[in-house]
Amino acid sequence: MSLPASVTRSIEQLKHQHEAPLCAYVYDLPALERHVKAMRQVLPENCELFYAAKANPEAPVLKTLAPWVDGFEAASGGELTWLHEQCPDQPLIFGGPGKLDHELDLALQYRISAFHVESVTELRSLARIARQRGERAPVMLRLNLKLARAPQSRLVMGGKPTPFGLDEEGLASALQLLQQEPSLELKGLHFHLLSHQLDVDAHLELIRSYFLTFRQLCADHHLQLPLLNVGGGMGINYQDATQSFDWSRFCQGLKVLIEEYDMGETRVRFEIGRFISAACGYYVMQVLDIKSSHGEFFAIGRGGTHHFRTPAAQGHDHPFTVLRGSQPAQLRDQPVTLVGQLCTPKDVLARQQPVAQLAMGDLLVFTLAGAYAWNISHQNFLMHEPPLKVFITD
Ligand SMILES: Cc1ncc(COP(=O)(O)O)c(C=O)c1O
Known part of the structure; x- marks a missing residue:
């Protein structure tokens, strides 16, 4: 090569x-910029592109991406602080299991765009800390539900027992808590079920399941949610890079799904790491x-x-x-x-x-x-x- x-x-x-x-x-920063610009160009209008900084948080990488992404995803207090220092004007979202109280507090201080809540315990802690600060925390519930078709790739972290997100039981408790807690504001739902996805059609089917679940949950619980985060996970084929995830074809299929499920009024957010910076x-x-x-x-x-x-x-x-x-x-x-x-x-x-x-x-x-x-x-x-x-x- x-x-x-x-x-x-x-x-x-x-x-x-x-x-x-x-x-x-x-x-190669110019190549990185060309790549992210090309990704953006074909993204449907109501979609947002966040960069999952865990893939590569080098400052020049973040600064190259900043003008072309809608924000950054952090998975620890350390990443949050680093991202806040490097790119103070960028919207931040905060995911990952086992968040510490002081990290939740820090995230509120930074006025982040969304907390990706991974458990009911975490939701309770966030409610308490937001209440103490006299603020409302924007919440996205990370879900790990049984889907009609189990997701498939080399690295699956949902649709089966994992430490990530809420299952059906956890979701019911979380929704109850959200109803009672004025310090929490439910903004939307979050899925990140796999990484290393190379198969565009399989990924579109997964997105279809997300859209269906989102619609169903909104109807069942009388919710009007502005946001659906569909995670990252687009794969790189390390043996033959030309066979990596076909982002353009995926975006074409995504447009069709957005129309089919009437998702045009919902912001559909991606948080992608590997496929952006590898x-x-x-x-x-x-x-x-x-x-x-x-x-x-x-x-x-x-x-x-x-x-x-x-x-x-x-x-x-x-x-x-x-x-x-x-x-x-x-x-x-x-x-x-x-x-x-x-x-x-x-x-x-x-x-x-x-x-x-x-x-x-x-x-x-x-x-x-x-x-x-x-x-x-x-x-x-x-x-x-x-x-x-x-x-x-x-
Ligand atoms: C919650 C979450 N979002 C996004 C990502 C980014 O995934 P990828 O680098 O495969 O796009 C990860 C990676 O583990 C993750 O755990």
């Missing part, structure tokens, strides 16, 4: 600027050593899964490309396993992958490294130095 010229240039520059073997993250990131490791062990070749790069846990977290061989250095090839048309510097056999980024040529000093550039990568890694393990970080701008 060939790299964008600006990315190759930036990596070559880094190599010349640093004598030590290279280990770096490179983020493609803008590159993780670069310079090859320190090439060896054979019991008949298999290993290339040891500077860095590893303590910087870039994505392949270990996903259990996949991460896609990469080789930028050749000046040394004659030590391997030609050979399968090689790419590993890092950690003292564990789990520190593998790709197993037995064919390379046309490889030598010590070459650069391994892992693509699709802009989401759930650096920030999900066990960075302090073995106390290696952190990677350099470069943000390409126009």
Whole structure:
């Protein structure tokens, strides 16, 4: 796979600027901006696009996205504060299980747009804290209901027992509490049932279930709710990025569903992480050593899964490309396993992958490294130095 010229240039520059073997993250911000703009362009009118900052909360990433998204989703007090500091004018929404009282209080201070309430206990805490502050908290109930058709993908977090959201029983208690509590204002319902969705038709069916459930619950409980949050979860195909979730086709289908279920007056909100930021990131490791062990070749790069846990977290061989250095090839048309510097056999980024040529000093550039990568890694393990970080701008 060939790299964008600006990315190759930036990596070559880094190599010349640093004598030590290279280990770096490179983020292509213009590409990120083009991508989010294109996503926005095809989004139906009544839909909103929030960015789930957990995918990659780097400040330049947030600032690049800010003009093109409707806000950011945070999943902890730490993320809330960070987002508030980096982009003070952006609307924030706050999800995630086990919210602490002081985080709920902080969120009220920040005047966030919505609390995604995950349990009845949390709803009670929010009511108490909002009451103490003399404020009304905007509430979205996160639901984990039995749907007509169970959602399917590699990572399902609803439609079955999970710690997330309210089931039918929890929903009944929550609605009762909401009726009694003037410090709570129900704004809408929230679903996020899966991640890694690659199948557009399956996702449209899931959205159909959300629309049906939303309509039904509003009718059953005489509610007029302005908002439906349908989560994120659009997937990246790491083995063949061209087969990633087809956002344009999805948006066409979404328009049809919005008309079919008369959802035009409801704001339909997405909170997407991976699909927005994955493609803008590159993780670069310079090859320190090439060896054979019991008949298999290993290339040891500077860095590893303590910087870039994505392949270990996903259990996949991460896609990469080789930028050749000046040394004659030590391997030609050979399968090689790419590993890092950690003292564990789990520190593998790709197993037995064919390379046309490889030598010590070459650069391994892992693509699709802009989401759930650096920030999900066990960075302090073995106390290696952190990677350099470069943000390409126009
Ligand atoms: C509640 C919630 N919303 C949104 C997201 C973002 O998901 P993705 O990065 O798959 O789009 C997640 C991810 O775990 C989540 O838990």
